[in-house]
Amino acid sequence: MVTAVCADQAESFAILRRPQVQGDRLPEGLFDGGLIGQLGLNPALARRALTQLGDVWVVPGNGYIGLHDGDSSCNRTEDVAARGMMMWTSQRPDHQNLVHGLVPDGVEEVTLLAENGAMTTVVVTENVYGAVLDGPFSSHRFVGPRGTVEFGLS
16 A cells, blocks of 8 residues: 555646645545555545535545545546546436546646447536536546546446
8 A cells, every 4th residue: 555645646747746635535444455555556645526416536646646535436647637537427318427526736627438429528627527417428638737538438
């Protein structure tokens, strides 16, 4: 488990450069223990961001970075710095998707695309965004430090 935010994560994600404040720590018992052991994620170093969908935590690890909103997702730091990371859950019966994402510094907004072609553009705050997407998630697009990035499901 990492004991401090890694330099490459702090370099790419401003949320991890800022000091922790009251409420940043992930409440105990909410993070998957397997991810902690396998990827060196440290919930005690988490930073909390507020989106229109509620709280989401960014959790640093050993070459990996996690995102937690009640569910957890993680990916290699270099991949998230290049193309971002998102997680979504489906809301039945209306088939809306609740989407949270993490993007590198310099990204001001993200465009989300549903399978039915519906687009939603959402503002990024502290590297994090959250939105309701009308339909199953298909892809996201943003302009960041490495140019335009589009990541979709194949």
